[in-house]
Amino acid sequence: MLYGQAVGNLVHNALKYTPDSVCVTVKAYRDGDGRVAVAVSDTGTGIREEDQARLFEAFYRVPQREGDPDRPKGSGIGLALVKAIAEAHGGEVCVESTFGEGSTFTITTPLRRPSDV
């Protein structure tokens, strides 16, 4: 799977977990350490802090708690693949999320110039 597919996976999740999705944004920028960051943000369901630690494990899906709206179906593999791809590029993926407000997933990788390849 390619880097672009990793970003596509995050966009897919952002749309999937944002009911009535009005706005999903993708930003690319150089972070403070000069690395390349691509951040995908949504205004969806968000993820409770206690559920964030295991998100990138293969086949892990956040449990549906009493009172939560029904969750879309899935196999829980998407974020594990995103993590594997980010790491294959020498980078990482992280999440910032507030339950009920939305989430931002960011892939950060070293900047590679053509002369580095």
Ligand SMILES: Nc1ncnc2c1ncn2[C@@H]1O[C@H](COP(=O)(O)OP(=O)(O)OP(=O)(O)O)[C@@H](O)[C@H]1O
């Ligand atoms: N943008 C998001 N907003 C809220 N929850 C999310 C978001 N992205 C992922 N999650 C939570 O993280 C879990 C793992 O995501 P992941 O993409 O790995 O699996 P999935 O979407 O359930 O299935 P699939 O394998 O089809 O991608 C999801 O089940 C969901 O609970």
Ligand SMILES: [Mg+2]
């Ligand atoms: Mg997914």
